[in-house]
Amino acid sequence: MARDPLFVMNYMVDLEMLAEDVLADKQQVVDLDKKRNSNREALTALRKKQVAPPYCMDKAWLNFGGMFIKVKKDDAITMLTKDQEELDKEIKTVQRGLHEKVNKLRDAQGQKDLSSFDLNPLTPKELSRVRH
Amino acid sequence: MAAASTVNKVQEVREVTRLERIGAHSHVRGLGLNDDLEPRQVSQGMVGQLAARRAAGVILEMIKEGKIAGRALLIAGQPGTGKTAIAMGMSQAMSRDAPFQAMAGSEIFSLEMSKTEALTQAFRKAIGVRIKEETEMIEGEVVEVSVERPATGTGAKIGKLTLKTTDMETIFDLGQKMIEQITKEKIQAGDIITIDKATGKISKLGRSFTRARDYDATDSQTRFVQCPEGELQKRKEVVHTVTIHEIDVINSRTQGFLALFSGDTGEIKSEVREQINSKVAEWREEGKAEIIPGVLFIDEVHMLDIECFSFLNRLLESDMAPVLIMATNRGITRIRGTNYQSPHGIPIDLLDRLLIIATTPYSEKETKQILQIRCEEEDVEMEDQALAVLTRIGMETSLRYAIQLITASNLVSRKRKGTEVSVEDIKKVYSLFIDESRSTTFLKEYQEEFMFNEVKAASGDAVAMET
Numbered sequence: 172m173a174r175d176p177l178f179v180m181n182y183m184v185d186l187e188m189l190a191e192d193v194l195a196d197k198q199q200v201v202d203l204d205k206k207r208n209s210n211r212e213a214l215t216a217l218r219k220k221q222v223a224p225p226y227c228m229d230k231a232w233l234n235f236g237g238m239f240i241k242v243k244k245d246d247a248i249t250m251l252t253k254d255q256e257e258l259d260k261e262i263k264t265v266q267r268g269l270h271e272k273v274n275k276l277r278d279a280q281g282q283k284d285l286s287s288f289d290l291n292p293l294t295p296k297e298l299s300r301v302r303h
Numbered sequence: 304m305a306a307a308s309t310v311n312k313v314q315e316v317r318e319v320t321r322l323e324r325i326g327a328h329s330h331v332r333g334l335g336l337n338d339d340l341e342p343r344q345v346s347q348g349m350v351g352q353l354a355a356r357r358a359a360g361v362i363l364e365m366i367k368e369g370k371i372a373g374r375a376l377l378i379a380g381q382p383g384t385g386k387t388a389i390a391m392g393m394s395q396a397m398s399r400d401a402p403f404q405a406m407a408g409s410e411i412f413s414l415e416m417s418k419t420e421a422l423t424q425a426f427r428k429a430i431g432v433r434i435k436e437e438t439e440m441i442e443g444e445v446v447e448v449s450v451e452r453p454a455t456g457t458g459a460k461i462g463k464l465t466l467k468t469t470d471m472e473t474i475f476d477l478g479q480k481m482i483e484q485i486t487k488e489k490i491q492a493g494d495i496i497t498i499d500k501a502t503g504k505i506s507k508l509g510r511s512f513t514r515a516r517d518y519d520a521t522d523s524q525t526r527f528v529q530c531p532e533g534e535l536q537k538r539k540e541v542v543h544t545v546t547i548h549e550i551d552v553i554n555s556r557t558q559g560f561l562a563l564f565s566g567d568t569g570e571i572k573s574e575v576r577e578q579i580n581s582k583v584a585e586w587r588e589e590g591k592a593e594i595i596p597g598v599l600f601i602d603e604v605h606m607l608d609i610e611c612f613s614f615l616n617r618l619l620e621s622d623m624a625p626v627l628i629m630a631t632n633r634g635i636t637r638i639r640g641t642n643y644q645s646p647h648g649i650p651i652d653l654l655d656r657l658l659i660i661a662t663t664p665y666s667e668k669e670t671k672q673i674l675q676i677r678c679e680e681e682d683v684e685m686e687d688q689a690l691a692v693l694t695r696i697g698m699e700t701s702l703r704y705a706i707q708l709i710t711a712s713n714l715v716s717r718k719r720k721g722t723e724v725s726v727e728d729i730k731k732v733y734s735l736f737i738d739e740s741r742s743t744t745f746l747k748e749y750q751e752e753f754m755f756n757e758v759k760a761a762s763g764d765a766v767a768m769e770t
Contacts, residue, residue, distance in 0.1 A: 204471065205534075209473070215476050287542045293434050293435065293586075301549075302549075
C-alpha cells in the first residue's frame with residue numbers, strides 16, 4: 172500500500188518538530204545549569220573573600236554581561252542566591268515539561284507511552300522500607 | 304529522522320539475568336496472536352489450540368486494561384493439551400507490564416508454613432507496586448583535582464575539583480568530608496565520577512576513553528566510560544516495580560534483605576501486612592505509588608483441599624487481588640478434604656466465579672508441528688521419515704512421550720556418528736523406554752511378581768492411576 176508522499180512528508184515534519192522541541196528543552200537545561208554553576212562559583216568566591224579590591228573589602232566587582240558593577244558584598248550575595256533559586260525552579264519546570272513532550276514524541280512514533288514517570292517520588296526513608 | 308533518533312532512549316534495566324535452561328516449555332515465547340487477537344496456526348512456539356489461545360488473548364487484554372482484577376480463570380483439558388503452555392505464553396506476553404507468579408498446587412503443603420500463609424504469600428507475590436526514585440547527582444569527568452595543605456601546617460585542607468561534561472565545565476570547592484573521600488577513592492584526572500547531592504557520596508564510574516592511552520599498562524578491572532553529556536547536575540529518575548510480598552518481607556524483620564536471600568521467609572504477622580496495606584493505600588492517594596495486580600497461576604489445582612478453596616474465595620474478594628489462573632486435567636473427582644465429588648475437584652461455589660477455557664487434544668498435523676518446534680528448540684536434526692514415525696508414536700501414545708524420545712534418539716544417533724536422527728534410532732529408543740500404556744499392560748501380565756501388589760486378579764478391577 173503506497174502512501175501519499177505529501178502525507179509522509181507532513182508526518183515527518185511533525186515528528187521532527189516534536190523531536191526538536193525535546194532537544195531544545197534539553198539544551199535549555201544545559202544552559203541554565205551552566206549559569207547556575209557559574210553563579211555558584213561566584214557565591215563561593217564572594218563568601219571566601221577572595222575577590223578584589225584590596226582597598227575596599229566590603230565591595231566587589233560583579234560582571235553582568237559586558238558590564239562590571241561595584242556592589243556591596245551582602246547585596247551581591249543576596250542577588251546571587253535569589254538568582255540561584257530562580258534558576259533551580261526554572262530547571263525543575265523544564266524537566267517536568269520534558270516528560271510530556273517525550274511521551275508525545277513516543278506516541279507519534281507509535282511507541283507506547285512511558286507510564287509511571289509522573290508518580291511523585293518517594294523520600295529516602297520510605298524507599299528503605301520498600302527496597303533494599 | 305535525524306532529531307528524533309538522537310533523542311535519548313529510556314533505559315530498561317532487567318535487574319537479574321536469569322539463565323534459562325531448556326525446559327519442557329522453553330520454546331513458548333508468547334501466545335502467537337496477531338494484532339486482531341486472532342491466533343496464527345504456528346506462531347511464537349504455540350501450535351493449534353486456536354480457541355483456547357484466542358480466549359487467553361482476550362483475557363490478556365482485559366488484564367492489561369486492569370478490568371479483571373480479582374477474577375479467576377480455569378484452563379481445563381486432558382493431559383498433554385497445552386494448558387501449561389498457554390499459561391507460559393501469557394506470562395511471556397505480559398512480563399513487562401505485570402508480575403506473573405507461577406506455582407503448582409502441591410507447593411501449598413509445606414512443613415514450614417501453613418496452607419493459608421502459603422496462599423497469602425503467593426497472592427501477594429502476584430501484586431506489584433510501582434514507585435519512583437528520584438536522585439539529584441553531579442556527574443562528570445574530572446579535569447583536575449588538587450588538595451593542598453595550608454602553609455601554616457595546621458588547619459583545614461583546601462580542595463578544588465574541576466569537573467566537565469561534553470557541554471560545560473566548572474570548579475567545585477571541597478569540604479573536609481569530600482576531600483577525605485577523594486583521597487580514599489584515589490580520584491585523579493580522567494576519572495568519571497558521580498556525586499550524590501543528597502548523601503554526598505562519591506562513586507567512580509570508570510575512566511574516560513580519551514585517557515585510555517595515558518598508560519601502557521592498566522588494571523584488568525579498569526572500565527572505560529564515555530564522557531557524560533549534558534548538564535552537570537542531573538536528575539535521575541528510576542521507576543521500580545516491587546511485589547507486595549517483598550515489601551512484607553523487608554518490613555517484617557529488621558534484616559529483611561537477608562531473608563529474601565536465604566529463601567526461607569517464615570510466617571509474616573498479619574499486623575505487618577495490614578500496616579503495609581494501609582501504607583501502600585496512603586501512597587496511592589498521594590500519587591506516590593501505583594498498584595499493578597498481576598497474575599497468579601496455580602497448576603494442578605485439584606491438589607488443593609477444601610480449606611484452601613474457601614480461603615481462595617476470601618482472598619479473591621480483596622480489592623487488590625490479582626487475576627487467578629488455574630489449570631487442571633482432572634474430570635469429576637473427589638474434592639480433597641471431603642468425600643464429595645465435583646467437576647475438576649473444585650467446589651461448585653468457586654467454579655461459579657470462574658471463566659473456563661477448555662483445551663482439546665492435538666490433531667496429527669499439529670502434533671507434527673509441535674515435535675518439529677521441539678526439535679529446533681533442543682537442537683536436534685531429524686529426517687522427515689523419522690519425524691513421521693515420531694508423530695505416529697505421539698498420536699498413539701502421548702505427546703509428552705514423543706517429546707522425551709527426541710533427545711534420547713538424538714543421543715543414540717550421535718553414538719553411531721550420524722548427523723541426523725533416523726528411523727532406526729527412534730525404533731531403538733522406543734524399545735528401550737516404554738510408555739504408559741505398554742507399562743500398564745506389562746504390569747497386568749506380571750502383577751503377581753511385583754511387591755505390594757494389591758490388584759484383585761479375579762475381578763479384574765485394576766486400580767489405574769489417573770495421570
